[in-house]
Each structure stands twice: as C-alpha cells, then as structure tokens.
Amino acid sequence: MTDRQMMTCTAVDSELLGYLEGTLAADARTAVDEHVASCLRCSSILRDIGSIRAQAAQLPELAPSRDLWAGISARIEPAVVPLGRARQDIRRSWIPAATAAAAALVIATAGITYFATTRSLRPMTQKVAAAPKGGPGAQGIAQPSIVPSKATAPPDTSVSSAVSASAAPTSVAAAPAGERSGGRAPSAGVRLASRRNEPAAGPGEIAYGDEIARLQNIIKQRRRELDPGTVTVIEQSLAIIDAAVRQSRAALARDPRSGFLTDQLNHALDKKIELLRTVALLPSRT
Amino acid sequence: MLIRTFTRAILSAMAVVACVSATARAQRNYGETLDTTVALDRQATVDVSLMSGRVEIVGGGGSQARVRATTDRGDIQFDAAPGRLRLSVNPGHGGRGDARFELSVPAGTRVIVNSLSAPISIRGVKGEVDVNTVSGNVTVTDAARKLKAESVSGNVVVSQVTGDVTASSVSGRVDATDINGDLETESVSGRISMAGVRSRFVRSGSVSGRISYAGTFEPDGTYEFKSHSGGLRLSLPADVGAQVRIETFSGSVDSDFPVTLQPNTDKRSSNRRIEFKIGNGRSRIVAESFSGNIKLERGDGRDSRNDQ
Numbered sequence: 154m155t156d157r158q159m160m161t162c163t164a165v166d167s168e169l170l171g172y173l174e175g176t177l178a179a180d181a182r183t184a185v186d187e188h189v190a191s192c193l194r195c196s197s198i199l200r201d202i203g204s205i206r207a208q209a210a211q212l213p214e215l216a217p218s219r220d221l222w223a224g225i226s227a228r229i230e231p232a233v234v235p236l237g238r239a240r241q242d243i244r245r246s247w248i249p250a251a252t253a254a255a256a257a258l259v260i261a262t263a264g265i266t267y268f269a270t271t272r273s274l275r276p277m278t279q280k281v282a283a284a285p286k287g288g289p290g291a292q293g294i295a296q297p298s299i300v301p302s303k304a305t306a307p308p309d310t311s312v313s314s315a316v317s318a319s320a321a322p323t324s325v326a327a328a329p330a331g332e333r334s335g336g337r338a339p340s341a342g343v344r345l346a347s348r349r350n351e352p353a354a355g356p357g358e359i360a361y362g363d364e365i366a367r368l369q370n371i372i373k374q375r376r377r378e379l380d381p382g383t384v385t386v387i388e389q390s391l392a393i394i395d396a397a398v399r400q401s402r403a404a405l406a407r408d409p410r411s412g413f414l415t416d417q418l419n420h421a422l423d424k425k426i427e428l429l430r431t432v433a434l435l436p437s438r439t
Numbered sequence: 440m441l442i443r444t445f446t447r448a449i450l451s452a453m454a455v456v457a458c459v460s461a462t463a464r465a466q467r468n469y470g471e472t473l474d475t476t477v478a479l480d481r482q483a484t485v486d487v488s489l490m491s492g493r494v495e496i497v498g499g500g501g502s503q504a505r506v507r508a509t510t511d512r513g514d515i516q517f518d519a520a521p522g523r524l525r526l527s528v529n530p531g532h533g534g535r536g537d538a539r540f541e542l543s544v545p546a547g548t549r550v551i552v553n554s555l556s557a558p559i560s561i562r563g564v565k566g567e568v569d570v571n572t573v574s575g576n577v578t579v580t581d582a583a584r585k586l587k588a589e590s591v592s593g594n595v596v597v598s599q600v601t602g603d604v605t606a607s608s609v610s611g612r613v614d615a616t617d618i619n620g621d622l623e624t625e626s627v628s629g630r631i632s633m634a635g636v637r638s639r640f641v642r643s644g645s646v647s648g649r650i651s652y653a654g655t656f657e658p659d660g661t662y663e664f665k666s667h668s669g670g671l672r673l674s675l676p677a678d679v680g681a682q683v684r685i686e687t688f689s690g691s692v693d694s695d696f697p698v699t700l701q702p703n704t705d706k707r708s709s710n711r712r713i714e715f716k717i718g719n720g721r722s723r724i725v726a727e728s729f730s731g732n733i734k735l736e737r738g739d740g741r742d743s744r745n746d747q
Contacts, residue, residue, distance in 0.1 A: 386610050393647050400667070414729075
C-alpha cells in the first residue's frame with residue numbers, strides 16, 4: 154500500500170489550503186483527489202467551500218447606507234484659528250500643533266492606504282457593479298432615486314421620471330460646503346449627509362444615487378433570470394416606495410427643518426436600497 | 440431458411456427488449472424518490488434547497504432524521520454526516536420540476552431552507568431556523584434561539600418562538616405570534632401583525648403595510664413602529680408603564696390612554712408630535728407614520744384588531 158492510499162481525512166485537512174490555492178505538489182494533489190473521490194466528508198467540505206467561493210464571487214459591492222465621515226471629520230478636525238493669533242501663540246502652542254500635524258499625517262497615511270487598497274480591489278467589483286452614466290444603464294426596473302438639493306430639483310419632481318443616474322454628480326456638487334470639506338469625496342455612492350440636530354443645517358442632503366444605480370444595473374442584467382411574477386411584485390413595490398419618497402420630499406420642501414420628515418425620507422430610501430439589494434441577490438428561476 | 444428466419448426473429452425480439460429496457464431506465468432517471476433514515480447529532484444542521492414544490496420539516500425526539508424526497512424531474516442530491524444533512528435537487532439535470540421534501544429531524548436541529556416558490560412549513564424543530572424564499576409562503580412554529588424568515592411575495596407566519604426573530608416580506612403578510620425574544624419585522628406593502636409578544640426590543644417598519652402590535656412592554660424595553668402610509672395600531676396592557684412618542688405628518692392619532700399634549704418645541708414644524716408618559720414610564724415606545732393613522736388602545740397584550 155502506498156502513502157497516497159493511506160491518506161487520512163486529517164492529512165487532507167492539513168493539505169486543503171494548498172489544494173485550494175493550487176500550490177500543492179502533483180503527487181500530493183493526486184493523493185487528495187483520490188481520497189476525496191471516496192470520502193463523503195471531505196468531498197462535502199470541498200463542495201461547500203467551492204459553493205461559498207462561487208457565491209461570494211457573485212456578491213455585489215455594498216456601500217454603507219450612511220456616510221458618517223462628515224460627522225466624524227467635523228469632530229476630529231482642529232478648529233480654525235486666526236493666523237495672527239496663531240503666530241502670537243506659536244511658541245507656546247507648538248506641542249498641540251505638532252500633535253495636530255502628527256494626527257494629520259496619520260490620517261493622510263490612512264487615507265492613502267485606504268485609497269490604494271480600494272483601487273487595488275476596484276477592477277473586480279466594477280465589472281459587476283459599475284454605475285451607469287445615464288443612457289441605457291439607467292433604465293433598470295425603476296429609475297434611480299436621488300434626493301437632490303433644493304437647487305438641483307424641485308421638491309415635487311417625480312423621482313422615477315426626472316432623475317437619472319447621471320444626476321448623482323450634480324447632487325454631489327450641490328451638497329453644502331460643510332459636507333464636502335470633510336476630506337472624503339462625497340461621491341462615494343453613499344448618503345452625503347444625515348439628519349442634523351443644528352437648526353441651521355436644514356434638511357439632510359441625501360444621495361443614494363450611486364448605490365441605487367449600481368444595484369439597478371445588476372438587476373437589469375439579471376432581469377431575464379428572474380420570475381416574471383416576482384419582477385411584477387418588485388416593480389409594484391418600488392412604485393410604492395417611490396411614491397413615499399416623493400411625498401416625503403414634497404413635505405420636506407415645505408418644512409425643511411423637520412427631523413421627522415428627514416427620517417421618513419431616509420426610511421423610504423433605506424427601504425428602496427434594501428429591496429434592490431434583495432432583488433440583486435435573488436436566486437435565478439433557472 | 441427456417442433457421443435464418445428464426446435467428447432474425449430472435450434478434451428483432453432482443454432489439455425490442457433492449458429498447459424497452461433503455462426507455463424504462465430513462466424514465467426511472469427522470470424523477471427520483473428517496474426514503475431513508477440517518478443518524479443526526481443534536482443541534483446538527485439540515486440544509487435544504489429546491490426551486491419549487493413543497494417542504495415540510497417536523498421536529499421530533501430521538502437522534503435520527505427521516506428523509507422522504509421525490510422529484511418530478513432532476514436528481515436528488517443527498518449528503519449526510521452526523522453534523523450536517525444536505526438535500527437538494529441537481530439543477531443541471533432537468534431540475535426545474537417540482538420536488539417534495541418531507542423531513543423529520545431531532546429537536547434542536549438547525550434548519551436552513553432556500554427556495555424559489557415552494558411553500559415551506561417547519562414545525563417543532565426547537566432550534567435555529569433560517570428560511571429564504573422568493574414567492575413561497577413560510578410557516579414556522581416552535582423554533583428556538585434564532586429565527587430568520589424572508590420572502591419577497593409570500594406570506595411569512597411565525598409563532599411560538601423562544602429566541603430572536605427577524606421576519607420580513609416585501610408584499611406578503613407577516614404574522615408573528617407568541618414570540619419570546621427580540622423581534623424585528625419588515626415589509627413594503629404587506630400587513631404586519633404581532634401578537635402575544637414578550638420582548639425587550641421590537642422594531643417594525645413598513646411603507647404602506649399596516650402594523651399592529653399586541654404584547655408586553657417590558658421595563659427598559661424599546662418598541663419602535665414606523666410606516667409611511669400604513670396605519671399603526673398598538674395594544675397596550677392597562678398597567679403599562681411607558682414613555683410614548685407619537686409623530687405623524689398627516690395621519691390621525693387616537694389613544695385610549697389620557698394624553699397630556701405638550702406644545703411643539705418647533706413652531707415651524709408642520710407635523711404633529713405627541714409625547715406623554717403612562718404609569719412609571721419605564722419602557723420606550725415610538726410610533727411614527729407619515730400619513731397613516733395611529734391608534735393606541737387598551738388591550739391584554741394578546742390580540743389587536745387590525746381593521747383599520
């Protein structure tokens with residue numbers, strides 16, 4: 154009896170990583186193959202891992218529904234000090250300044266690392282979840298809904314008919330300066346602002362556009378795979394949600410300071426994102 | 440001549456027999472039947488997936504699982520080990536036909552079911568349950584630890600659960616009855632009904648679906664109900680102690696409990712916000728709806744009329 158024939162489940166477990174990575178020597182690989190062919194346990198494990206890898210590869214890129222960075226940056230950024238005073242205090246205040254500089258360096262390093270990491274992962278995810286730039290890509294089951302600033306769209310504008318995916322940058326550009334000064338581009342496809350307690354802040358400027366467009370693009374590609382009855386239910390549900398979004402936006406336009414209405418709008422948009430994500434992950438009817 | 444004719448006849452007969460045999464074999468492979476019993480650890484995982492048909496899983500005593508499965512088309516895939524049982528239909532071999540899966544499993548088994556359109560019934564497993572379906576109805580009774588049940592257009596009905604529950608449907612009805620644990624329910628247009636709930640945390644949200652709740656309000660518990668146009672009906676025990684916040688834009692508010700209105704702090708706000716305390720005010724209740732009517736009624740925590 155050869156060593157290969159004597160391979161046990163434990164031995165297979167120890168070789169599993171190399172086997173899956175394709176780094177195992179030919180003899181060892183053959184031994185694993187022979188064992189797996191006759192072992193229910195190991196074949197199940199391999200099938201499970203294969204299934205998980207295949208399903209994981211199909212998952213769309215998910216963006217957080219809330220962008221908390223604006224609030225965080227507002228808290229951690231040092232207060233702006235008039236230049237003249239800063240010059241007077243520079244000798245006494247070199248320690249806080251050095252601390253702030255060190256903090257800024259850490260933040261910048263973390264930002265560059267994050268940027269580099271994100272870029273390195275981007276090619277794989279973009280293929281699945283690239284946001285359409287208007288035109289055909291924007292025509293999924295329903296048009297993306299974006300909450301525009303007051304300057305970009307009237308409050309009673311139909312969400313599904315008036316706003317296209319290409320409107321996202323407009324919404325981004327129209328965001329208040331305070332939102333954009335956080336050091337992180339607000340065009341990351343997530344909410345640009347959230348409900349604020351300060352009365353001066355007005356209603357939150359919210360942009361779900363990129364994420365909605367990405368999800369709708371996935372759904373558009375998958376539409377033929379889905380059961381027509383299910384597609385009908387989804388379209389009806391999206392219409393209900395879009396109506397809720399329109400009503401909330403119209404009310405918010407009349408009462409821009411209302412936290413309740415902002416929450417209602419967020420709730421409706423969250424529902425839309427949730428539904429689109431559900432649809433994007435639905436099993437194929439075939 | 441006679442021998443030649445006889446030989447031809449024999450060969451022809453053999454050919455016919457071979458054809459009939461092959462056809463019969465092909466028909467046998469078209470659909471499959473499985474009926475078997477396997478040993479299963481307590482708290483093992485049973486993982487079932489199918490496109491359409493029917494799934495019934497019943498919990499019972501002992502340490503064995505009985506599996507009965509039939510398919511109209513397609514191969515049954517069945518793997519069993521003491522810690523895991525897997526049952527599915529191979530979609531690569533004409534697996535689009537209906538399948539009927541009937542399983543009895545030991546109490547405490549963790550059950551996972553994924554389906555496209557099959558109605559799913561799970562009773563008495565007294566273990567964790569995770570069910571996902573697109574258009575099938577889901578019924579789960581007597582689960583424990585954790586229950587998650589989701590459908591797109593099917594109804595989701597869960598009852599007698601000791602553990603945390605998440606139940607949602609997009610357009611189907613969501614019923615949660617006799618729940619002892621955290622409870623989250625969601626829908627877009629489907630009605631949500633919760634009754635007999637004993638929980639310290641309840642969150643329920645819909646867009647146009649009505650929401651009704653009847654259950655206890657534990658001290659320090661949090662209870663949040665939110666809809667856009669669906670009505671909210673909360674049945675509160677007479678001895679409830681809660682801090683209540685009700686807010687609506689254009690819906691009506693009706694309360695069986697005395698409400699002391701407080702002036703709205705923001706005069707420019709167009710929506711109606713009411714905050715008041717009942718009893719010791721220890722639990723926190725939030726009910727918000729954009730245009731749905733909100734009703735607080737005295738009840739026994741068991742039932743709530745959902746006839747708005």
